Every structure is written in C-alpha cells, then in structure tokens.
Amino acid sequence: MTLPKALTIAGSDSSGGAGIQADLKTFQEHEVYGMSALTVIVAMNPHNNWSHDTFPIDIDAVRAQLTTITEGIGVDAMKTGMLPTVDIIEIAAKTIKNNGMKNVVIDPVMVCKGADEVLYPELAEALRDVLTPNAKIVTPNLYEAGQLSGMGALKTVEDIKEAAAKIHDLGAENVLIKGGGKLEHEHAVDVLFDGNDYDVLEGERIDTPYTHGAGCSYSAAITAQLAYGATVKEAVYGAKKFITAAIRHSFKLNQFVGPVHHGASRFHKE
Ligand SMILES: Nc1ncnc2c1ncn2[C@@H]1O[C@H](COP(=O)(O)OP(=O)(O)O)[C@@H](O)[C@H]1O
Ligand SMILES: Cc1ncc(COP(=O)(O)O)c(C=O)c1O
C-alpha cells in the first residue's frame, strides 16, 4: 500500500501541542504520511510564566532537510508554520516554486497563544510579500489577518470579509480567516474567500481556555485532506469538524497551557 505524503516546514513546540508536533499528529490522524523540515525550536520557561524562547535552525540545515524531502521523496501537499527569519521564508517560497507545488497551505504564524508578544514582528512583511502569493490557501488568525491586510484590529464578520479580499489581492488563491475565540460572536466563526464567494463557517463555540495548537492543527488537517485530493472547500469543512472535536476534548497540561486533543475525532465520537 501507499499513503499520501505531506510536508510541514515549521517550528518545534517542546510542549507538544502546536508546531511540528501538532502537524505530524494531525497528519497521522488523517492517515497521511508526515514529513518535516524544522525551522526553529521554541522552549517555554516554567520558571518565568511560560515565556517563550526561540532558537532558529541553521539555514543550511533547513535547506538540507528540504532537499531530502523534495529531491529524495516528493510530496502531495505541504504547509508552512513558524518561520524565524527572512532567509528561511525565502527558502520556503523557493521550495514551493522550484518544485511546482500546488497543494500549498500557508499558516502565517506571527503569534503564539499563551505568549502575549508577537514572536517575530519584523517578518510580517516577508510573510505577506514572499510567502502568501504562493498559497493555495492562507490561514491567518484574527491578529495575523489584521497584519496581512494592513487593516489592524478586525472586530466584525464584515471586517473579516474585507480583510480576506485584501489578502486575496496579495496573490493567495483562497483565504481562510479564523475568527476563533477572539471574535465576539456566539459561534467560532471562520471566513473562507475564494476570490468570488464568501463561506462563513459557524462552528460550535466551546467554552474553554485550552486551545493551544488549534491553528496549527486546523491548517495541518486542511493539508492532509488536500493530500488526498479534496477540493479546498471540502478540506476546510472537513478540517473545521476535526478541530472542533479536538477543542471539545482539549485538556489542561499544566497551569500555563492546555492543548487540543488531536485524536479526538478517532477516540471520541461525541
Ligand atoms: N473556543 C473555541 N471553540 C470552538 N472553536 C474555536 C475556539 N477557539 C478557536 N476555535 C477555532 O479553532 C480554529 C483555529 O483558530 P484560532 O485558535 O483562532 O487559530 P490560532 O491558533 O492560529 O490563533 C478555528 O477554526 C477557530 O474558529
Ligand atoms: C513552534 C510553534 N509553532 C506555532 C505555534 C502557534 O500555535 P497555534 O496553533 O496555537 O497558533 C506555536 C505556539 O506555541 C509554536 O510554539
């Protein structure tokens, strides 16, 4: 037998809920063979309120991992997550272009939940100009969509729609903005824009602080479904179900963080 193959170019979340760990767990849950190119290691300090420290991976090591995967194996779909430098963003963009990759999910990670600081503020421009134009679908959260669109704070579904159109103009084929827990609304609302139509996804809103890794896992679930040949719409609707279940069964890891349960769809039917 064979499995569809997916690649994540992303950072390591030592606490296991987000980043490359979330992506690989999510690929596995979708019966997709997961591969990774690590870009940065994130460590959280339990003695300083879980503050985040980041350790970028050497650029040659990033390049070598990508050569292993693109020239040695091949991929059916790929995603990007946390990218710590402009050089690494450029390598990710080049990898997509040089290999003619089509099923490309760009998660323009600028912030981590649980850390108030924006991790790499100087990278917003490169994420917008270098990476976003290569996306089959780009998946910013509310904050990131405000940055990519240049609109700043987004407060309503109408704001989100306007931002989605602006981000589409940057060259992304499809834009999925996650209202998530941050948008004031009775549902967990995301908006998908394909350049013509808006789909407003209204998921059940779950009353929990434990949503660490939700964004990474959502974009990884989209990637996995694209690897199986799903359309963008099918992939997004399928992934929304997956992430809602994962949040419904999320749990407290310690006093600072609670991750989503990546196996929820498989182990819990309700
Ligand atoms: N409390 C919640 N209940 C249900 N769904 C949520 C909740 N918080 C976030 N989501 C959903 O989780 C997915 C990831 O969104 P979000 O958490 O905003 O991303 P990120 O982790 O990148 O900040 C989206 O589909 C969003 O609507
Ligand atoms: C390596 C890494 N990537 C991405 C993220 C973003 O996670 P989320 O899925 O909660 O947006 C984090 C947050 O801690 C992280 O450590």
Ligand SMILES: [Mg+2]
């Ligand atoms: Mg995110």
